[in-house]
Amino acid sequence: MKQILIIDDDENLGELLTQYLARYEMQAHVALAPSKGLEMIKKLKPDLLILDVMLPEKDGFEVCREIRAKSSIYGQLPILMLTAHAEVTDRIVGLELGADDYLPKPFEPRELVARIHNILRRSGDDASMREIKPINGIEVDPSRREVKLDHAVLDLTTMEYELLILFMQYPNKTFTRDELMNRLRGIDAELFSRAVDTLVSRLRHKLGDTSKTPRFIKTVWGRGYTFIGEQL
Amino acid sequence: MKQILIIDDDENLGELLTQYLARYEMQAHVALAPSKGLEMIKKLKPDLLILDVMLPEKDGFEVCREIRAKSSIYGQLPILMLTAHAEVTDRIVGLELGADDYLPKPFEPRELVARIHNILRRSGDDASMREIKPINGIEVDPSRREVKLDHAVLDLTTMEYELLILFMQYPNKTFTRDELMNRLRGIDAELFSRAVDTLVSRLRHKLGDTSKTPRFIKTVWGRGYTFIGEQL
């Protein structure tokens, strides 16, 4: 489970965020003041830092700069800045500060989760970087984000790739459409949409898996889809 | 059995939902007003709260906020909001309110059940995920929805799977056709229909259980069917 540290003096927001992130398999911790926050970084070694700009003692810009300056202590800790308004954004993400992304307040929680996932993926520390065992002629190299089918490189879109990864991590598991939606987008699925079907269809097509007796993705009628792990 | 609390001033709907959820092994209780509802939460300690937006006294948003604010009292009670229309949905599920999901009215009962399962799965265990003891060469992995007969994977349809699950949960129990009908679909069992017979026949066929001395499903003449639990 990913550890997220939040430095924000708004206790209420911290509480809410902690609850919200828990739904997405992230454990959040809150530091109300920068000094406390820096301490906690050393102890917790969080996977990501959410940093408010408006803070007591010194502002978020300062904190960010400091963390980046002392990378020997804090490492390459990914940072997501919360800005009061959509201002001075260029400098935040820019070199000067070294934050990885920013989000203007007020924000949609979904947006936050999406950006967290984004950052974690970029920083190579995401779940999607786990090794994936080759199955049935498909090899995946997560570090290169490269997929090979019978030794030929496949060109997959982001969603297709994520879907394939998910399937391959749980071979023979039957996913419902909700589950797939939730795992791929981190929100509750709109059940009246055929988006998942379309996605599966596209992936199948690229995998050349269009016959009635699928080689990879089996339809479990009335339930969802299953990635076939072994030949029988 | 899961306890579900419904806060909704539509007495009729509450009644219907109570009946409907009963089929899915959930016991529903209805509170017509928020004040009453909050009381009942403390007493019942329900596993999930279904909360209508349109309510007397104060609206569902208020109630939701209150429950989240007083988490020391109400705990992490999962909340499913019923919205009048498909609007302002982001904020509902979002941080501000802390609901776990929402469902626009009018909704399909099946949809509701699906979402309840979703939420319960996220927040812990799901009734439909309970373990099933292997019997007589049949193993079931509910989390993967995988059935193995003598170590070979079986391909079952939804109904067949549900029927098998039901049988295996109560080995040696004789089910009448009505009982099976009620458990598998709804109260409105057509007693003239032979759907159950057909279903049993199909399941037997897939289990290779077609001989006169059945290995799994025994016909209790004039009564119903029994799933055989042990070798005699």
Next chain:
DNA sequence: CATCGATGATAAGTATTTGTTTCATCTGGT
């Protein structure tokens, strides 16, 4: 800000499952 690719929505077409009918067969009681 125009373009392109990726993704979501829609709907027509297809496939599978599930329910019903039917008839051969079976059961238990006479």
Next chain:
DNA sequence: ACCAGATGAAACAAATACTTATCATCGATG
């Protein structure tokens, strides 16, 4: 052994779910 009701299973019909082509929309890119 015979009968009436009950059951099994095949064939057909109806309901339901899935596939995919196509179009719309969104977001990134330059």
